Amino acid sequence: MPMPDRRAFLASLFDAAVRAADPVESMRPHLPARPRGRTVVIGAGKGAAQLAQALEALWDGPLSGVVVTRYGFGCATEAIDVIEASHPVPDGAGLLAAQRLFDAIAGLDEDDLVIALICGGGSALLPAPPPGMTLEDEIAINRVLLASGAPIAAMNVVRKHLSTIKGGRLAAATRAPVVSLIVSDIPGDNPAHVASGPTVPDPSTRHDALDVVRRYGLALPQAAIDHLHSDKADAPRPEDPVFGRHSHRVIASSGVSLEAAATAATEQGIPAVILSGAIEGEARDVGLVHAAIAREIATRNRPFSRPVVILSGGETTVTLRGAGGKGGRNGEFALAMVQAIDGYDIEVLAADTDGTDGTENNAGAFCDGMTMQRLRDRNIDAQQLLSENNSHAAFDAIDDLFVTGPTGTNVNDFRAILIR
Template sequence: MIASNTGLQTSPDPRAQPREFLEHLYRVAVDRALPLSTMGAYLPAPPKGRTLVLGAGKAGGSMAQALEALWPADAPLSGLVVTRYEHIPPRPEGLPQRIEIVEAAHPVPDAAGEQAAQRILALAQGLTADDLVLCLISGGGSSLLVLPAEGLTLADKQRINKQLLDSGAGIGEMNCVRKHLSRIKGGRLAAACAPAKVVTLTISDVPGDDPAIIASGPTVPDESTCADALAILDRYRIEIPAPVRASLESGALETPDPKDPIFATNEVHLFATPQQSLEAAAAAARAAGIEAHILSDEIEGESREVGKVHAALARAVAHRGAPFARPCVILSGGETTVTIRPRQPGQAKGRGGRAGEFCMGLAGALMGQASVWALAADTDGIDGVEDNAGAFVAPDTLARAQATGRKLSDHLDRNDAYGYFDAIGDLLVTGPTHTNVNDFRAMLVL
């Protein structure tokens, strides 16, 4: 074991334990995004009036608990936060609960999320200029905080959300639609809180760290328009009720824009980002004697195709020592997409998410390349809707899968990364991590 200065006691030897070393880097990246150690620097002083906490996201439970621990014990604090099912961390012993935490569904919203959104919007009513609203926002809030616009039902929102997820639309496109079909997203929650001051504390899970995209920006101004949302719906051939289409066409569902005075005194603080987590992982690799290179924290595109591009880079390093010298770790983040392929008659439904699909594309393009290992995982611990965070790729991945009768092309055809990597014991299963800075990818070239 090699000493590490990353906050964890030891790092596995990357040459003797490449898989364990990659998992170590992942856990370092996740630890950097946990709120308790980073949120405190951004907390305002208690106000003259009351302090109300509202929030939504996969990290909502840990953010609420961190705030309870960091907020002065003698200062009043109350509110409501919604997080994903089974994403409430164990409560530290002796920590009083001052913020209610409820659970709802992700990535397709459910009635619990709608009820939570209704309650949050109700809590925002009747505030004064002496009051403070602390909004805890993290990735996943778009699905967890669902309040359909006039003319839409929850069933409509569920259908539209699922079609967007399956279409291959980017996160910015999906959240543009979500904002304009909601009564709480796209700055509308901030409008409901006025005239109270709103301080948004957020963990970024989106390329570019734009607060207007994180959880569809419930407390920040929105520069997108109804026309933008309509164009996206038409591009991906997603049907909406005729009255709602008419409302988009007329501009009746426009969101508050940056010129709106309701945002004049509000603040937004990003205290955990994908880049910061990648930098923490890079530092851990260097502490173990392996040079690290961060490609980008903003990589988007079809997951399997992004995997092929990463494979080309790893092969170039392995064969020619360029553009990076061996040994090295190549890191990247962002949010890729998976376009769900239509199933053929009698074909089993595939299971998996972005990280697993990336790994299938990577493994296929690496073609058993010696001395290259990789890990791709979602930093929230859940790849799509499965119980794994992601998957590993090794030089013998294709051979071991073939020995079990698995054919990579078949699994790609039905988007079945889970079945492919589960058969060879190469899933990474962590359980919920209680944070979310999106995709984490690491390739080790020895």
């Protein structure tokens, strides 16, 4: 199979994974019953606008409300307002959007219904610092967390105890029942961790948040540390009666999308195996593990027989080591693999299902057993760029970036490794 055909094959698996998380199809079987009163929609995340658009197409009755998404990720809606704000670092637009969500559900009662559309990215898009903290503090907190290498669940434990909207607080602010429709980008699909759970509480405490701060050596602003030492940081508990009238449904996840990709591969004559949809850890280390498995198949035909495509998902992390490097966790995964599969008949696609890897416009990158040679031919030092967290520069130089544009969903990392 020539390289262009291999890449088209891997891209088709990515497309199948994204289609499996299509907002309309994934939402359809999970719609709640119409209430006697009003139906108000709130939401946050990189796919929130597309979820709102899908709900408008499916809902049999009047709607109103507001959702917030990342700049450039909006789409046309009729009754639901779409606000765009900054991601992955919060800004003032997100601060105003958080207040708009509270305003939308104010004054509702038991006869009304709130539908919350929650997906990955909502943590940054809903800054709501508590008294004694500022937006600048929350921006600093996010920068520290993003550079820490901490897993997303640990990051969100800290975020939800330094907020007036996360940790179930948004849902606790209304008398109306809240039905949360959640697209999970979290390994393990814990709904309370998606977007730091604005409508779904969890049992973590401010003491757990302080443990994360100590474990990862997080240099948070003093105002944040002071808040975590105060009982004002405690989020409402899951057993609080206020949550008795609320419910949540995970409507799309990495596991479902990987199954769809495996089916698409089989239909094209290539057997597929799914390692896991919940892989975490340093992106470069995860890349090396995947490379070792791929080499074992390529050289010894074990633990799986050739030809085969290995699929995996989850959410890896990147500990920032360089200054000014560009690229996200999927680019870093691929650049680590490049050096470990040099000379092997292996083709790789690593991408984020929302269409954006890090802060650039690419979803991820392709690489194969000849990528190192192409880099050497251009006098590009792959190890140096990896040490600088600058994977984007490497793959951009050899035209190996994978660009899709916003996909309208987000079930996190997608990795496909083809061994012929």
